[in-house]
Amino acid sequence: MKNKIKLALLFGSILLNWNCTDLEETVLDESLNPSTEGIDEAVAAIAPVYANMNNDIWRHTIYFAMQEISTDEAILPYRGGTDWGDGGKYSDLYRHAMTPGNAIMKDVWNGVTKHIARSVSAINALEPLSETNPQAVVYLAEARAMRALFNHLLLDAFGLVFVKDNIDDQSVILRGSEAVDYIISELKAVEPQLLTTTEVGPGRMTKTGVQALLARIYLNAAVYRDPYGTPNFTPADMDAVIQYTNQVISSGEHALSAEYFEIFDDENHTNKELIFAVDQRADLDGHNRMAYFSISGDFYPLPEFPNANGTDGPAITSDFYQTWVDAYGDVDPAEADPRFHKDNLINEPGCVSAADFEVDRGIYRGLLYGMQHEKKGDPFERCEGDKYVVDLVVNNRSDVGDPVFHTLEVDFTTNSSHSNGYRVLKYEFSKTSDSGRNKGQADLVVLRYADIYLMRAEAQLRKGDAGSALADVNFVRAARTARHTAPALETMDLDILYRERGFEFYWEFQRRTDMIRFGKYEDSYTEKTNSDPQKRLMPIPQSAVDGASIIEGYLVQNAGY
Incomplete structure (x- = not known):
């Protein structure tokens, strides 16, 4: 197990068997009791700590949304008045009008606390093994470090950490300096063993x-x-x-x-x-979805996958784009800074072989060039030598077949159509995925x-x-x-x-x-004027507060909610 732990291959079925340990911890913790027959015990203990973090935490609609769509960098309006409405969870987050009932808060909280519990379970399993197994010593240090990482996410988002060394114990909640000192002490303690x-x-x-x-x-x-x-x-x-x-x-x-x-x-x-x-x-x-999340629903980046399009999700704000303009003045930021954009595909009508077909990366502006087909699922059009036709991408929602044009202005009112807003394609579309789209x-x-x-x-x-x-x-x-x-x-x-x-x-x-x-x-920017410093911390999900209400004063909601 020197180079990697094959989490999904070993534990794909194990992770379905998580359940809560007791009534008091229902909303905070979960316990892992996997069958480890035929699997090294130390590997079996540490693997769940790392497993499925992409879906539980670092998912485009979970931690990404909390960290980016709450800022001046990313905005996700109701596209066309209907798409991406989702009960207002994105627009409320962006405006700093989130409430304890916001689904994004619940998803982040549940994902992070689940992995804190997995870390504690791993620690409990690895401590006795570490007395005779040198590899278990390393895994034990990793489990403690990962518990500190997950608690750091919790502290950053919600202003608290959970301290617990035994999965059957009640967690102690720390805030402020005590929480900072606890995380730091844990990381310092395990660094020599890693x-x-x-x-x-x-x-x-x-x-x-x-x-x-x-x-x-x-x-x-x-x-x-x-x-x-x-x-x-x-x-x-x-x-x-x-x-x-x-x-x-x-x-x-x-x-x-x-x-x-x-x-x-x-x-x-x-x-x-x-x-x-x-x-x-x-x-x-x-299984990450960072590549297709932002880009146009009429854009198909992979010749092998005629269904692998974008979702017309978040765009960058005009405010964030202006920072690039301010930095470079008369020079286009794409020419001035290699982090802004990378040209890979021809930006004119032509023909490109499958081997050479690779879409641009970075921030997308204006007209869009790509492969052509009449509707999703149809084979892409071919040209000379069985190459793919590249031309302006057509907006299939347009009655007259207008090309997709990403405008600078994007907001929650008049500029919320599917094409509004400059887009981001930072992570590469997977060339080995079996779907091309949602398995980056x-x-x-x-x-x-x-x-x-x-x-x-x-x-x-x-x-x-x-x-x-x-x-x-x-x-x-x-x-x-x-x-x-x-x-x-x-x-x-x-x-x-x-x-x-x-x-x-x-x-x-x-x-x-x-x-x-x-x-x-607290600054004002596109569609956001709330300057309340209490919005720096996210609201603890109401479901968590309610679940912990059997212990008076145990889980106190953050100020301002």
Whole structure:
């Protein structure tokens, strides 16, 4: 089991057997009692911790929605007045009008608490094994580190953590400084027992994974300690960020990718920029939907799959696009910055072979070129030498066959048609999936090397060292050399660094956390005017509060809800 744990192959049926352990923990915890006959006990214990994280947490409609659609980066209107309405859960989230009944809150909460419980179950199973099994020692450290990661997600979103070492015990709830200290202590305790990313790959928690997570927690610790106040970024916290980012850098295990979009390719598992990711390779039954979520429903990126179209989901806002324009002025951001867009497909009528057919990546604007067929499921049109016809993509909802044209303006009223808004195709459409559409096999990036430099830059900047911060940011910009390199920045301040994080990490589950830390979350932007700082934390789902009501005062709703 040195390189990977084959979660889906070993445990696809086991995961169906989860059930609650007792009445008091119904809404918080689950217990795993798998049959391990014929399976190594240590592997059987750790595998469920990692299994199905893509669907339970890092799904496009769950954690992505919470972290991106609650911000100035992504907006998901009622398309055509009907599509993506979903009871207003996306529009309410975007406007910061979410309530404890919002389904996204419930999905995030349930997914994260389920995996906290799985981690505790793994810890209980691995502790006795670790006395005689060296591999169980490693897995035990991983289980504790993953419990800390899941608790970090809970703290970031809801302002609390659950502390429990035995699956049959009642969890203790911590908030504020106590919660921060608990997570940090857990990560520090297990770091020495973990293996390296070189040894096990980015799909398991490793030494540099824990170091990167510690840096992220220290960077946000001021917010977590006082979620509604003005953050006090202490020198001690910033020194810790610098310490742990330096450790990741000095490990020599990771490298920046010369081609930015290779970080999100179908075969990105071996990309050295990944520090920790949700493993989605084909033999692990990968199933993420990040590729098709945003793009046009009239767009078909794979010749092999005439049903593999987009869903006309979220678009970037005009506000976020304007940050690119402001940064580069008269130069088109696609020409100035390799992270904005990568041309792969001809953007004119023509013919392309199946072997050469690859759609563009990044941010899509204006007219769209792609394969042609009369309706979904029909074979695509062919031309000379059995190549595929490429031409303007037609809007099938148009009575006169107008081409799809992605406009800049998108909102909840007049600009909410299926074509409105610039789109994002950051993760590659899977070329090995059996459906092409909803089984993307690119690993979902959680921690990556560029963030190490940008976190260190921020810590240096908050300590007054703008020169070192500028050097780190420019180091990342200069590393993207595969096509063209973004020009070096000449100055650095918090606003520029915040903008740079948007360019580097758009569509990567980070924007809400960044906006809060940089004091931008209460700003007004497209369709959003709510400036209530209590919306920094999400509402605890009403179902969880109700489920815990048998214990008076146990689970208290966050302020403002």
